[in-house]
Amino acid sequence: MTAMKKGKHVYCQKPLTHDIWEARQLRLAAKKLGVVTQMGNQGHAMEGNKLVYEWINAGAIGDITEVHCWTDRPGGRWPQGIDVPQETPSVPRALNWDLWLGPAKDRPYHPIYLPFRWRGFWDFGSGALGDMGCHIMDTPVWALDLHNPVVIEAVMNTPYKQDTFPVASMIRYEFPKRGSKPPVEMTWYDGGLMPFRPKELEQSRMMGDSGGGVLFMGKKGTIMCGTYGDNPRLVPETAMKKFKRPPKTLKRTQGIYHEWVDGILGGDKPSSNFDVSGPLTEVVLLGNVAMRYPNQRLYYDAPNMKVTNVEEANQYIKRHYYGGWVL
Numbered sequence: 001m002t003a004m005k006k007g008k009h010v011y012c013q014k015p016l017t018h019d020i021w022e023a024r025q026l027r028l029a030a031k032k033l034g035v036v037t038q039m040g041n042q043g044h045a046m047e048g049n050k051l052v053y054e055w056i057n058a059g060a061i062g063d064i065t066e067v068h069c070w071t072d073r074p075g076g077r078w079p080q081g082i083d084v085p086q087e088t089p090s091v092p093r094a095l096n097w098d099l100w101l102g103p104a105k106d107r108p109y110h111p112i113y114l115p116f117r118w119r120g121f122w123d124f125g126s127g128a129l130g131d132m133g134c135h136i137m138d139t140p141v142w143a144l145d146l147h148n149p150v151v152i153e154a155v156m157n158t159p160y161k162q163d164t165f166p167v168a169s170m171i172r173y174e175f176p177k178r179g180s181k182p183p184v185e186m187t188w189y190d191g192g193l194m195p196f197r198p199k200e201l202e203q204s205r206m207m208g209d210s211g212g213g214v215l216f217m218g219k220k221g222t223i224m225c226g227t228y229g230d231n232p233r234l235v236p237e238t239a240m241k242k243f244k245r246p247p248k249t250l251k252r253t254q255g256i257y258h259e260w261v262d263g264i265l266g267g268d269k270p271s272s273n274f275d276v277s278g279p280l281t282e283v284v285l286l287g288n289v290a291m292r293y294p295n296q297r298l299y300y301d302a303p304n305m306k307v308t309n310v311e312e313a314n315q316y317i318k319r320h321y322y323g324g325w326v327l
Helices: 020-033 047-057 097-101 127-136 138-144 237-242 256-264 274-291 311-316
Strands: 010-012 037-039 064-071 151-157 169-175 184-190 212-218 221-226 233-235 298-301
Touching: 020 274, 037 256, 037 274, 047 138, 047 212, 047 221, 064 127, 064 138, 127 138, 127 169, 127 184, 127 212, 127 274, 138 184, 138 212, 138 274, 151 274, 169 274, 233 237, 274 298, 274 311
Parallel strands: 010 037, 064 184
Antiparallel strands: 064 212, 151 169, 151 298, 169 184, 212 221, 221 233
């Protein structure tokens, strides 16, 4: 925000922000200030994601009412489902611990938090959803125009601690009709949880790829892809071989980084600018709000960023800033 107010163009890694309110403010500010923005969900600029978009919007599998997204994270990459460490080792000389904490509540230094493992702690990261949701969920959110969910529910959580995300979770989103497109139910799985294997998927084939994947369930068939929309295929493979691919309607680019630089130099607007990645980030982070209230349907008023039936859930829409930090 500070950079944009100084007229600086901004490239920011996913999930863009720590909470929903921040994502909304960045989107509005970028539009007002006229700077060039991009979020680092590189799959948005890749071929697979664009093929999925083109196939679905050409009616390849008909109306889609059900989507399943999953990831292998955390999978040992960082701790989740643990209590905060009790040891208080000394802070390394090279580390400014107060600056590293930023707007988070003060706590003693411990090496369990950094340089990478902060992702599983509520105060610092956004768990498996924040780590991979902006990659994997980007494919259906973009292809199906899935913004402004009306219900979010953590239908399954392993127990979580005060400081860390659950080891595994399953989050269901309900999206209303969008023009002629029917309502969609999208389910997210992490920590080893997976959707049921489609009966038409050959037993010899892997679901998605090593990082996760997406299943689109349509009235006329099924599309499966991996992380970043990689290797999209109609399922079963016999359907893919019969499929007549529609014309390519989306512009191809050199990639997410080139798009940002090209935009700064007067080219096209980057494809994952904050008008695109801000609403995606809001969808992703709503899942983390739902994790706090397992097995409760949260009714959501997206324009006003408000959970309407569980008032206390709104404390997680916009966090409290400590240490004098402001936005």
